[in-house]
Every structure is written in C-alpha cells, then in structure tokens.
Amino acid sequence: MSSYSDLMDFTRETAALSLILDRLGWDMETTMPKGAAGQRSEEIAALEGVIHARRADARVGDWLAGAENDPEADPAQLREIKRSFERATKVPGDLAAEIARSVALAHNVWAEARASEDFAGFAPTLERIFDLRRQEATALTSGDLYDALLNDYEPGATGQSIAAMFDALRGPTVDLIDRIKGADQPKALSGHWDAEKQMEFSAKLAEVFTYDMSHGRIDRAVHPFSSGSGKDVRITTRTDEAAPLDCFYSTVHEVGHAVYEQNVRDDLGLTALGRGVSLGIHESQSRMFENQLGRSRAFCSWLGPQMAEAFGHDLGDADAFYGAVNRVTPGFIRTEADELHYNLHVMLRFDLERALLRGDLAVTDLPEAWNTRFKADFGAEVPSPSKGCLQDVHWSFGLIGYFPTYTLGNVYAGCLHEALRADLPDLDADLAAGQPAPAIDWLKERVHQHGASRLPAQIIRDATGAAPTEAPLLAYLNTKFSGIYNL
Amino acid sequence: MSSYSDLMDFTRETAALSLILDRLGWDMETTMPKGAAGQRSEEIAALEGVIHARRADARVGDWLAGAENDPEADPAQLREIKRSFERATKVPGDLAAEIARSVALAHNVWAEARASEDFAGFAPTLERIFDLRRQEATALTSGDLYDALLNDYEPGATGQSIAAMFDALRGPTVDLIDRIKGADQPKALSGHWDAEKQMEFSAKLAEVFTYDMSHGRIDRAVHPFSSGSGKDVRITTRTDEAAPLDCFYSTVHEVGHAVYEQNVRDDLGLTALGRGVSLGIHESQSRMFENQLGRSRAFCSWLGPQMAEAFGHDLGDADAFYGAVNRVTPGFIRTEADELHYNLHVMLRFDLERALLRGDLAVTDLPEAWNTRFKADFGAEVPSPSKGCLQDVHWSFGLIGYFPTYTLGNVYAGCLHEALRADLPDLDADLAAGQPAPAIDWLKERVHQHGASRLPAQIIRDATGAAPTEAPLLAYLNTKFSGIYNL
Numbered sequence: 001m002s003s004y005s006d007l008m009d010f011t012r013e014t015a016a017l018s019l020i021l022d023r024l025g026w027d028m029e030t031t032m033p034k035g036a037a038g039q040r041s042e043e044i045a046a047l048e049g050v051i052h053a054r055r056a057d058a059r060v061g062d063w064l065a066g067a068e069n070d071p072e073a074d075p076a077q078l079r080e081i082k083r084s085f086e087r088a089t090k091v092p093g094d095l096a097a098e099i100a101r102s103v104a105l106a107h108n109v110w111a112e113a114r115a116s117e118d119f120a121g122f123a124p125t126l127e128r129i130f131d132l133r134r135q136e137a138t139a140l141t142s143g144d145l146y147d148a149l150l151n152d153y154e155p156g157a158t159g160q161s162i163a164a165m166f167d168a169l170r171g172p173t174v175d176l177i178d179r180i181k182g183a184d185q186p187k188a189l190s191g192h193w194d195a196e197k198q199m200e201f202s203a204k205l206a207e208v209f210t211y212d213m214s215h216g217r218i219d220r221a222v223h224p225f226s227s228g229s230g231k232d233v234r235i236t237t238r239t240d241e242a243a244p245l246d247c248f249y250s251t252v253h254e255v256g257h258a259v260y261e262q263n264v265r266d267d268l269g270l271t272a273l274g275r276g277v278s279l280g281i282h283e284s285q286s287r288m289f290e291n292q293l294g295r296s297r298a299f300c301s302w303l304g305p306q307m308a309e310a311f312g313h314d315l316g317d318a319d320a321f322y323g324a325v326n327r328v329t330p331g332f333i334r335t336e337a338d339e340l341h342y343n344l345h346v347m348l349r350f351d352l353e354r355a356l357l358r359g360d361l362a363v364t365d366l367p368e369a370w371n372t373r374f375k376a377d378f379g380a381e382v383p384s385p386s387k388g389c390l391q392d393v394h395w396s397f398g399l400i401g402y403f404p405t406y407t408l409g410n411v412y413a414g415c416l417h418e419a420l421r422a423d424l425p426d427l428d429a430d431l432a433a434g435q436p437a438p439a440i441d442w443l444k445e446r447v448h449q450h451g452a453s454r455l456p457a458q459i460i461r462d463a464t465g466a467a468p469t470e471a472p473l474l475a476y477l478n479t480k481f482s483g484i485y486n487l
Numbered sequence: 488m489s490s491y492s493d494l495m496d497f498t499r500e501t502a503a504l505s506l507i508l509d510r511l512g513w514d515m516e517t518t519m520p521k522g523a524a525g526q527r528s529e530e531i532a533a534l535e536g537v538i539h540a541r542r543a544d545a546r547v548g549d550w551l552a553g554a555e556n557d558p559e560a561d562p563a564q565l566r567e568i569k570r571s572f573e574r575a576t577k578v579p580g581d582l583a584a585e586i587a588r589s590v591a592l593a594h595n596v597w598a599e600a601r602a603s604e605d606f607a608g609f610a611p612t613l614e615r616i617f618d619l620r621r622q623e624a625t626a627l628t629s630g631d632l633y634d635a636l637l638n639d640y641e642p643g644a645t646g647q648s649i650a651a652m653f654d655a656l657r658g659p660t661v662d663l664i665d666r667i668k669g670a671d672q673p674k675a676l677s678g679h680w681d682a683e684k685q686m687e688f689s690a691k692l693a694e695v696f697t698y699d700m701s702h703g704r705i706d707r708a709v710h711p712f713s714s715g716s717g718k719d720v721r722i723t724t725r726t727d728e729a730a731p732l733d734c735f736y737s738t739v740h741e742v743g744h745a746v747y748e749q750n751v752r753d754d755l756g757l758t759a760l761g762r763g764v765s766l767g768i769h770e771s772q773s774r775m776f777e778n779q780l781g782r783s784r785a786f787c788s789w790l791g792p793q794m795a796e797a798f799g800h801d802l803g804d805a806d807a808f809y810g811a812v813n814r815v816t817p818g819f820i821r822t823e824a825d826e827l828h829y830n831l832h833v834m835l836r837f838d839l840e841r842a843l844l845r846g847d848l849a850v851t852d853l854p855e856a857w858n859t860r861f862k863a864d865f866g867a868e869v870p871s872p873s874k875g876c877l878q879d880v881h882w883s884f885g886l887i888g889y890f891p892t893y894t895l896g897n898v899y900a901g902c903l904h905e906a907l908r909a910d911l912p913d914l915d916a917d918l919a920a921g922q923p924a925p926a927i928d929w930l931k932e933r934v935h936q937h938g939a940s941r942l943p944a945q946i947i948r949d950a951t952g953a954a955p956t957e958a959p960l961l962a963y964l965n966t967k968f969s970g971i972y973n974l
Contacts, residue, residue: 016533019526020507023514031518035701036719039506042757046503050537214522232523270529 003066004073008271010063011081014054015270019229021047026227026234030219052096056088076453080272083155091139099132103398110396119367119385126395127363130356133400137357146354150401153279154408156455159354162404165411166347169470174377176481177328177340183485186323191313193244201244201310202237202251209255209289210440211235212262224250226257226286229276230269233258244307245325249290256289257282259440263448277452279402281459283409284416285443291339291410292417292476293439297322297483298431306434326484330378332387339410340477344377346407349392353400412460414473416443419464490553491560495758497550498568501541502757506716508534513714513721517706539583543575563940567759570642578626586619590885597883606854606872613882614850617843620887624844633844637888640766641895643942646841649891652898653834656957661864663968664815664827670972673810678800680731688731688797689724689738696742696776697927698722699749711737713744713773716763717756720745731794732812736777743776744769746927750935764939766889768946770896771903772930778826778897779904779963780926784809784970785918793921813971817865819874826897827964831864833894836879840887899947901960903930906951 024044032040054060064082067073106125113122137145146159203218216228221236228234235254239247260276268274276282293299297318304321308314315321328338334345352369355361361369370389371382382388394402420442421427430438446463460468481487511531519527541547551569554560593612600609624632633646690705703715708723715721722741726734747763755761763769780786784805791808795801802808815825821832839856842848848856857876858869869875881889907929908914917925933950947955968974 012529013533013536016526016529017537020511020530020534023511023530024507027510027514031704033700033702033704033719033721035699039503039718039756042499042503043507043510046500047507049500050504212522213520215520217518217520231526232520234520269526 003063004070007063012270022228029221106396114390195239198239198247211255226254229261233261252294253286253290256286260285263444264451265449268451273452278456279405280408284412288413298428302434343407349403418472490550491557494550499757509715516708593883601877682726685726685734698742713741716748720748739781740773740777743773747772750931751938752936755938760939765943766892767895771899775900780923785915789921830894836890905959
C-alpha cells in the first residue's frame with residue numbers, strides 16, 4: 001500500500017462520517033421529535049469530535065508527505081486534504097474548544113437580544129466571537145486575517161478582490177433601484193393557495209429542474225435548505241397559503257444546490273473533492289436556477305399557466321405574472337429581499353464585518369454604522385435592531401467571511417449565465433416549454449461534475465473564458481428590470 | 488481527573504455515536520431515498536469502525552484498571568464497559584473483519600436461496616458463518632461456546648439453563664395446542680380497514696400505552712421495529728387493509744420496546760447502562776404490552792368498541808372480539824405465529840443452532856432435522872425450505888444465540904405478569920377502562936428505569952422475588968386459552 005492509497009482510504013471514511021453529520025442536521029429540522037434536541041447535540045458534538053480528530057490525525061501529515069512525489073496522486077486531492085489538515089492542526093486545541101463553546105452559547109443570547117430589541121445584551125458576546133475568530137485567523141495565517149476566515153467558505157478568494165467587485169456593483173445597483181422607484185409597480189399575486197397542493201407542485205418543479213428523487217426527497221421545514229452530497233441530497237421547502245411563489249422559488253433555489261451535489265462525478269464521491277467547491281459556487285447554482293432560469297420571462301410564460309391550472313386561479317397575462325414574480329420592493333430584511341436589494345444587504349454586512357475584524361469598527365458602534373449605511377443604500381431609517389444588525393443568525397454562529405459568498409454567487413451566476421446564453425441560442429424556447437434541462441446539462445458539464453477538484457475562480461474561467469467580474473450580472477439586471485419597469 | 492471520570496467521558500461519546508447508528512438504521516427503513524443504499528452502507532461501516540476502535544481503545548483498559556478500586560466508580564458501569572472492552576479486544580481483528588465480510592455477503596445468498604427454494608445454494612455460506620462464529624466464541628471463552636455468543640444478547644444466561652426451561656415448556660404447550668385442535672375456532676375479523684385510519688388509531692393506542700411522542704414518532708415501514716434510546720425512540724408499524732389487528736398489535740409490541748427505552752433513568756443516559764439490558768428483557772416488555780396487557784379479556788373489552796366506533800364496523804360481542812384477537816392457528820412461519828405456537832418455533836431453532844454450533848448436526852442435514860422436529864411439534868410436513876429452515880434472516884446475519892431470547896422474553900413476561908397481578912388488584916378494571924398506565928408504571932419502577940444496571944436474572948428476582956421459571960407463563964397460557972376455547 002502506498003501513502004496515497006492509505007490516505008485516500010482514511011479520507012473516504014472521514015467523508016462518509018461527514019455525510020452522517022448532514023443526515024443528523026436534516027433529521028433535526030424535519031423528522032426529529034422535539035424532546036430529542038439535547039441528546040442530538042451530544043451526538044453531533046461526539047461525531048464532530050471524531051471528524052476533527054481524523055482531520056488532524058498525525059498520520060494524515062505523514063501520508064501527505066509520503067504522497068507528495070507520487071505520480072499516482074491527484075494533486076487536487078492532496079491540495080484539499082492538506083488544506084483541511086492545516087486548518088485542523090494550526091489552531092490550538094484550547095482555542096478551537098473555546099470557539100465551539102462560545103458559539104454554542106451565543107445562539108441563545110442572540111435570539112433573546114433580537115426578541116427584546118436589546119443590542120447591548122448581545123454586544124459582549126459578539127465582541128468575544130470576533131475576538132476569538134481573530135485569534136483563530138492569526139493562528140492560521142501571517143497574512144490577511146479576513147482572508148484566512150473567508151478561505152473556509154470560498155477557497156482562493158480575498159477580501160480585497162471581493163471589495164473591489166462589490167464596490168463596482170453597488171453604485172449601479174442603487175441607481176437602478178432609484179429609477180425603479182418612480183415606475184409603475186406590478187401587482188403581487190393574491191388569493192388562497194392550498195399548502196398540500198404547493199408541496200405537490202414543488203415536487204413537479206423539482207423534477208423539471210432535474211432533481212433526482214431516487215437520490216433525494218422534499219420535506220417541509222421552517223427554513224428551506226439542501227443537505228447532503230452524492231447519492232443522498234435532500235431538500236426542504238416551506239408553504240404559506242398566501243404566498244405560493246415563496247414556496248416554489250425556495251424549492252427551485254434548493255434544487256439548484258441539490259442538483260449541483262447530485263451531479264458531482266462518481267469517482268469523486270467519498271473523497272475530499274466530492275462536494276461543491278465553495279459557498280459562492282454553490283450559491284451561483286441555486287441563484288441561477290431560481291433567478292436567471294426560474295424567474296426568466298420565458299420560464300414564467302410556462303410557469304404561470306401551469307400554476308393557474310393546478311390551483312384554479314386567474315393569474316392574468318404573461319406580463320402580469322412575470323411582473324408579479326419579479327417585483328422590486330425595498331425592505332429591512334435580507335432574506336425577504338428581491339434580486340436587486342439582496343446584494344445591497346450583503347455588501348453592507350461584508351463591509352461591516354471586515355471593519356469589525358480589523359478593529360476599525362467597535363462592536364458597540366455597530367448599530368450606528370449599520371443604520372447609517374442602510375440609510376445611504378436603502379434610503380430608510382432602521383426602526384429597531386431586529387430589523388437591523390440583529391436580524392441575521394450568522395455572526396452568532398461565528399460565521400465571519402460567510403456573507404460575501406451570497407453576492408459572489410450572484411456575480412458567478414451572472415458570468416455563467418452570459419456564457420450559457422452564448423452557447424445555447426435556443427435557451428428561451430426551452431424555458432418557455434418548461435425545459436431548463438439543457439441549461440442544467442451545460443452547468444453539469446462545466447461546474448457540477450467537477451465537485452471541489454477545481455477552485456472557484458478556475459471553474460468560472462474554464463466555463464466562461466474570463467475571470468469573474470460583476471459586469472455580466474449588472475448587464476443582466478439592467479436589461480431585465482428596465483424591461484419589467486419600462487425604464 | 489480520575490481514571491473513572493475519564494472513562495465515563497469517553498464512554499459518553501461512544502454512547503452518543505452508537506445512538507447515531509440507530510438513527511441511520513431508522514432512516515434507511517423509513518425516509519432514505521432508494522438510491523442512497525450504497526452510500527449509506529459506507530457511512531454505517533465507517534461509524535461502526537469508529538465505535539469498534541473506541542471500544543477496543545487501549546486507554547479503556549488503562550482506565551478500567553485505574554478505576555478498579557475507586558470508591559466513586561459504579562461497579563455496574565465498570566462491569567458493562569469491561570464486557571464490551573473484552574468483547575472488542577479478545578477477537579482477533581482479522582477474524583472480526585472476516586465475519587463482517589462474510590455476513591455482508593451472506594444476506595443476498597440467503598435471500599436468493601429462499602426465493603428459489605434452494606437450501607443447497609445457501610448451505611456452504613451457512614457452514615462458513617457457523618464456523619467463523621465458532622472461532623469467535625473460542626477466542627472469547629474457554630468455556631461453553633454457545634454461551635459466549637448468547638452472552639451478547641442475554642448477559643448472564645446459559646444455553647443449559649435455557650434448555651432446561653424450554654424443555655419444561657414444550658410438552659405442556661404441545662398438549663394445550665392438541666386440546667385446542669378439537670375445539671370451536673373463534674371467527675377472524677373481516678371487512679375493509681382504511682390504512683390511514685389504522686395509522687391514526689395506532690397513534691392513539693401508542694399514547695394509551697404511555698408512549699411519549701415528544702421523544703418519539705411513528706412511521707410506516709415494511710417491518711415494524713423500535714429504534715433508539717433515551718430521548719429519541721422511534722417506532723414503525725405496517726398496515727394491511729384486511730388485517731387491522733396486525734397493525735395495532737405490532738404497534739403495541741413496538742411501543743413496549745420503546746417505552747422501556749424511554750423510561751431508562753436520566754442519569755444512566757449516554758452511559759454504558761443507558762439502554763435495555765438484554766434482548767430477553769426487551770422482548771418481555773414488548774410481549775407483556777402486546778399479550779398480557781393488550782390481548783387480555785379486559786383490554787379487549789375496551790378495544791373492540793373503540794375500533795368499532797373508529798372504523799364503523801360491527802365487531803360482535805366482547806367474547807367474539809376477544810376470540811378473534813386470540814385465535815390459535817398452526818402455521819409454518821414463526822413471525823405469523825400466535826402466542827402458543829410462537830414458542831415452539833423458537834425452541835426448535837434454539838435446539839438446532841446449538842447442535843449446529845457444537846458440530847452435532849451438519850449443516851447439510853439441517854433441512855431434515857428441521858422438518859422432523861417440525862412434524863413432531865406441529866404435526867405437519869414442511870412443504871419447502873422457505874416455509875422451513877430458510878424462512879428466517881437471523882443466521883445469515885450471523886445471529887447465533889439470538890432466537891432463544893424471544894421465548895425467554897415470554898417466560899420473563901409470564902413471571903412479571905404474575906407479580907404485577909398480585910400487586911395490582913384493580914388491573915382488570917384499569918384495562919377495561921383502556922388504562923394500562925398503572926401496569927406500565929409498575930414495570931417502569933421495577934424494570935425500565937434500571938436500564939442495563941441490573942442483569943436480567945436480577946431484574947426478575949428483584950421484581951418477583953424469585954428466579955425466572957416457565958411456570959407462570961404456562962399457568963397464564965393454560966388459563967387464558969382454556970377460557971377462550973372452553974377446554
């Protein structure tokens with residue numbers, strides 16, 4: 001046996017154990033009895049401990065050294081295993097344990113502070129989390145601290161390059177929104193939409209978007225999510241009998257994540273590369289499915305009549321339905337935002353968390369900084385912390401460097417969509433026939449199948465012939481919303 | 488930190504990891520997508536590997552030695568951890584791996600042989616399994632080989648004592664069945680019973696039998712089972728629209744297993760003692776719930792009218808329903824057997840597997856030995872191997888020493904039921920009011936709460952004041968069926 005084959009055998013088991021974590025997480029949100037939460041947290045902690053110990057196992061270091069000059073060894077596998085080994089070994093055990101403990105406690109503190117609109121009650125906890133993760137970043141790198149954290153979610157990306165991209169995106173986005181403000185607003189859907197029928201319709205939509213139900217399933221949960229990889233990738237959606245579009249586009253969004261995972265090449269399964277490569281590329285797929293494909297004029301011209309028939313509602317003409325699906329409305333809450341406002345929400349968080357990590361912004365000054373920036377970008381006063389800097393769960397989980405991947409996903413989707421349109425001249429005809437499959441085949445070929453064997457920037461370059469930029473996204477948004485709002 | 492507290496911390500994590508195995512097994516039979524089976528088997532193998540390595544971890548041996556004279560150490564915890572450590576370390580790794588491999592392959596060989604009525608096709612595999620487990624038993628003990636295997640399922644029991652008990656049970660059971668043969672047979676239920684309504688009614692029955700749904704759930708599966716321990720104990724049942732009693736008594740049976748696990752004392756949770764102590768004691772609870780409580784005349788007098796109302800069927804008078812619930816009908820298949828024939832099925836398997844393990848019976852002679860014994864006990868010729876020695880999955884899984892625990896459970900249930908009736912003079916009144924809860928409280932106090940902290944024989948002695956014998960079971964069966972069949 002070579003070092004490399006030993007390393008791959010060991011990694012295969014670690015990958016299998018990681019898949020179990022996904023299943024436990026899914027179960028918690030769908031089928032787990034309420035009273036089992038405490039026991040489940042012990043199960044998850046025990047399994048995470050096992051996985052962490054395996055990632056940091058000294059033998060992994062030895063095998064990596066032994067495999068370095070092995071011509072049989074896949075450099076991408078070694079790169080990814082090495083990244084996870086260094087991540088697991090560079091951070092002192094005490095610090096890792098302290099982060100895990102603090103984050104476990106922080107969630108409740110945040111939830112209570114949000115419920116009682118009490119930012120001061122959360123501030124010391126938030127300060128501690130930023131401090132601990134700053135220490136972690138310092139252990140990981142001699143370079144930029146933010147990049148060390150970002151690297152976990154978006155390998156190869158840097159805060160600086162993202163900042164440049166986002167700064168270029170921000171002005172034109174605000175301009176476009178300003179122009180929309182003066183225009184006629186399309187009417188939202190109304191009426192009652194049966195929840196069970198929404199679930200049936202979701203299953204049909206999932207199939208249309210090539211979700212493989214023999215390796216997946218759809219359940220209802222409080223928050224829509226996709227979970228798992230390879231041969232078992234499950235999604236959830238939610239229903240609101242007044243808002244069917246929330247259900248359907250949540251479904252299509254999660255199907256985008258899930259199909260990416262289902263389409264990873266079989267030979268990468270149960271290896272370090274057998275998953276989507278980054279949160280940004282993941283989000284590019286979910287957003288592409290949801291927006292560039294699912295909210296396109298062509299697809300809406302198919303979807304509207306399908307919904308009208310399934311639910312017995314009159315949805316007006318194709319323009320009315322397309323408008324209802326793509327209404328632009330400002331709001332305080334990120335998760336409820338439309339395609340334009342969403343990126344403004346993300347950019348605000350990205351700038352603030354970088355400043356907090358650098359120490360340029362004190363945690364106690366966060367609400368003021370948030371509200372000032374919000375006023376500048378959205379033109380409205382934030383009425384209370386729960387509608388401002390206390391709205392998101394991420395920082396309480398210690399997730400710093402995570403937010404930008406949402407908008408990075410939109411930027412990537414813009415790039416991929418431009419290239420896809422150039423390659424598939426019949427795309428609109430396909431979508432108007434309820435057939436996104438040719439577009440998804442294109443994505444499978446260029447993105448999905450590679451799993452984590454290519455880094456994000458490389459995937460975009462290989463698929464589009466150019467490095468990712470915000471320009472295609474801006475062009476797409478301008479064309480789309482100028483059309484809808486007759487600008 | 489003492490050796491003992493280190494040992495308990497380590498064991499706590501191992502116990503949590505074992506609970507995850509239960510969840511994966513449950514998921515496989517209920518919610519898992521069909522195409523995920525291959526990936527799941529890798530997940531389970533990886534987790535089992537982790538758990539086995541922890542049980543055999545050299546530190547466990549050191550901690551056990553260090554804790555031996557620690558006055559803080561619970562001797563029952565040490566006893567159970569030591570048992571699992573010795574089990575994990577005495578069997579050579581090569582042999583354990585070979586058993587795992589052989590058993591994994593055997594299942595399909597058995598299934599094909601059964602489908603094609605080809606015992607010869609399974610015989611070499613079965614021989615190999617008995618040979619490997621004989622080697623394993625030899626590694627485990629210098630004493631009786633069968634006992635070494637039995638000890639896994641029924642700690643403290645011996646083949647010899649079980650044989651004496653079973654031999655005393657067999658004759659009177661055959662006699663009772665013979666007398667029933669000449670009597671009038673009660674009518675079976677007829678009509679159509681809606682499957683969804685059966686599931687609703689099952690949930691109601693589960694509640695009546697004190698199943699805690701905040702720490703459990705009921706799903707449909709091909710085979711009814713109970714899964715998990717402590718704060719998350721799930722059951723499944725099945726529905727057949729012609730046979731509602733199969734669904735309801737399967738539910739009550741599994742609730743018996745599940746309530747035992749739910750009622751284990753909190754301070755034993757996530758320790759080596761935090762589960763039911765043995766298969767026999769487990770089966771005593773499921774059979775007591777199902778038979779001594781659920782199929783009692785008193786409970787049937789409540790259940791019949793409840794079913795009649797819920798389903799709108801006329802079920803005749805109380806005697807007719809009680810008779811329908813307790814019909815005695817001979818058959819070739821163990822899993823379909825009534826309260827009387829069931830034990831004959833088990834005793835046959837117990838005697839044969841002991842003879843096979845000792846080498847007194849050759850695998851090639853198994854069909855003839857089976858059929859001869861079946862003729863003697865049941866008075867019928869076995870028409871084909873699938874109705875004889877190929878019917879059960881157990882041996883293909885390597886489960887030798889498992890079968891007797893079924894009848895041991897009935898024997899224990901007989902003992903406990905006798906003591907319970909003496910303590911609870913109002914039992915029949917409670918049951919006739921649809922209230923088994925007082926009886927279950929009695930069982931919780933004497934059996935459930937102790938988990939694995941007391942060995943099976945001790946539990947029976949503490950609860951009844953005497954060692955377990957077959958006499959109470961025989962007395963119960965005689966009285967019950969003499970009444971139903973007017974013998």
